[in-house]
Amino acid sequence: MQTIVVTAAIIKHRDRVLIAQRKENVHQALKWEFPGGKLEAGESPEQCLVREIREELGLTINVQKIFEVVSHIYGERHIILLCYLCRLIGGSAQTRDCHDFRWVEINELYFYDFAEADLPVVSNLQKRK
Template identity: 50%
Template sequence: MKKPHYEVTAGIILKKEKVLIALRPKAGHFGGLWEFPGGKRKDEESLEACLAREINEELGIHISVDKPFMVVKQSYPEFHITLHAFLCTHLRGDPKPIGCEDFRWVKIGKLNSFSFPEADKKIVEALAYI
């Protein structure tokens, strides 16, 4: 049986030398791990629109999706993903844990002290070079 494939987005939201990360809900895939916020693209939705929608749904903030950062292809036991990470700017709103357990603004050099799913780990590694 063929595993499903999902197009997902992640926002690298930078503010004063820190990046915003969110704690995934305990129930579900990768529960209790940290991630760069974002989510699955709906049919016919652009990647940028998906990311802005997901960030607003999860954290209640508005962002501008500025430019692509990297694309990560990752296979997991139940599915495959193509993760499109974008550099973003926080426009307005104070983050609230609406669709996540918690959030943090973290210095890029401190990201390694948090546990991330495999696809997000690749973003952490790449961020060390910006």
């Protein structure tokens, strides 16, 4: 079984959180998630998040602290999802490497079809709001 370390950003801005919809031609197509991506060799999770958010959405963020770690199995893939609280520094969100994005209130998260690995994060955010 392949283990993949993935980072995710919980970017809060003006009482809303940013979610992104996966592209049509990828694993978990069109599912919603907290944006981020795969950790590359030689980079820290924080560096990965800054890079991925810039590449996917055109935003600049400051990674603050770990929020939750999720272990999830998708078939032959074991995903370790490192979720960080982040602060928006600048930029205007764009769909550079995602299908769509939304700024939503935390109590609206359950209206979206999230990837399974992100569901514990949604639940935890709801509890802590």
